[in-house]
Amino acid sequence: MPAPQANKRVKNKRISRNIIIGSEAWNLPPPGHPDRPKGVPEDHTKRWTVYVRQPEGDPSLTTWLNKVQFKIFSTYENPLRTCENPPFEVTETGWGGFSIDIRLHFQPISGEKAQYRQHFLQLEKYGDPSLQEIQEKTGCVRSEFLEVVQFNEPTEALFEALTAEDQWNYIMPQSAKGGKKAAMLGIGANGKPKRGYPNGERSAQLPEKGGDDVPFSQEQEAGLIDMLQKKMAEVDGQLEAESKKKEDTEQRLKALREELGQAAAQQAAQQASGDRSRRR
Ligand code: SLL
Numbered sequence: 001m002p003a004p005q006a007n008k009r010v011k012n013k014r015i016s017r018n019i020i021i022g023s024e025a026w027n028l029p030p031p032g033h034p035d036r037p038k039g040v041p042e043d044h045t046k047r048w049t050v051y052v053r054q055p056e057g058d059p060s061l062t063t064w065l066n067k068v069q070f071k072i073f074s075t076y077e078n079p080l081r082t083c084e085n086p087p088f089e090v091t092e093t094g095w096g097g098f099s100i101d102i103r104l105h106f107q108p109i110s111g112e113k114a115q116y117r118q119h120f121l122q123l124e125k126y127g128d129p130s131l132q133e134i135q136e137k138t139g140c141v142r143s144e145f146l147e148v149v150q151f152n153e154p155t156e157a158l159f160e161a162l163t164a165e166d167q168w169n170y171i172m173p174q175s176a177k178g179g180k181k182a183a184m185l186g187i188g189a190n191g192k193p194k195r196g197y198p199n200g201e202r203s204a205q206l207p208e209k210g211g212d213d214v215p216f217s218q219e220q221e222a223g224l225i226d227m228l229q230k231k232m233a234e235v236d237g238q239l240e241a242e243s244k245k246k247e248d249t250e251q252r253l254k255a256l257r258e259e260l261g262q263a264a265a266q267q268a269a270q271q272a273s274g275d276r277s278r279r280r
Contacts, residue, residue: 022144
């Protein structure tokens with residue numbers, strides 16, 4: 001197989017990744033308080049952090065995310081803050097909230113241009129009374145949003161990276177990974193179920209054949225489709241039989257109605273002739 005390219009796109013594929021963009025703000029001890037950090041301007045009442053991270057348990061975002069820039073309020077020193085590595089976050093102190101421009105720079109293999117997001121740095125309590133009570137008690141105000149980044153027709157190199165197993169390596173300590181039991185359960189070295197082809201080729205497609213360490217396969221999928229088709233044929237048969245029954249019942253009903261109609265007509269005719277004879 002030729003090496004995956006960063007200039008060739010994989011047609012008709014789209015891969016999405018979720019990220020969380022958020023901020024946390026904490027109350028600072030007032031000026032003069034022994035716990036107040038040194039060097040913080042007198043008028044600053046909060047310490048805050050703005051961040052971009054992956055939802056817990058999601059594949060690592062560094063596979064596709066190269067760098068994050070946070071453009072904070074212009075009065076701060078060096079307001080364009082750049083994070084080349086995770087954690088992608090900025091911590092500062094201040095007194096007021098403002099809107100932060102966030103620039104997501106993708107890995108060069110993606111061939112994607114930077115994307116922009118915005119996050120309002122919320123410092124004050126918000127939400128319903130019960131939420132505000134928690135914010136009051138913990139002294140922490142958090143505001144988070146789930147964002148989706150979509151890669152339409154990713155480059156071959158990015159597709160390869162986004163379907164690789166090592167994206168979960170950050171979760172499991174080395175000692176807990178792999179092992180015989182894990183292999184039996186179809187667990188890969190990263191502690192996640194094995195995917196792709198047994199020969200190691202990666203794909204979003206199911207492998208052809210199953211095995212001890214391949215829990216899902218095209219073979220198994222075909223078996224399932226076969227079973228479902230048989231069940232569908234069974235249900236079709238039952239439906240046909242029921243339709244036939246319904247038709248028969250309708251026929252009988254029609255015949256009965258006709259019979260009844262004739263009997264009633266006869267009765268009416270007799271009654272009428274009786275009336276006539278009585279009138280004479
Ligand atoms: C606005 N919300 O958008 C206001 C501005 C700026 C807050 C809020 C301290 C900055 C620093 C700080 O918290 N500024 O020390 O440079 O107009």
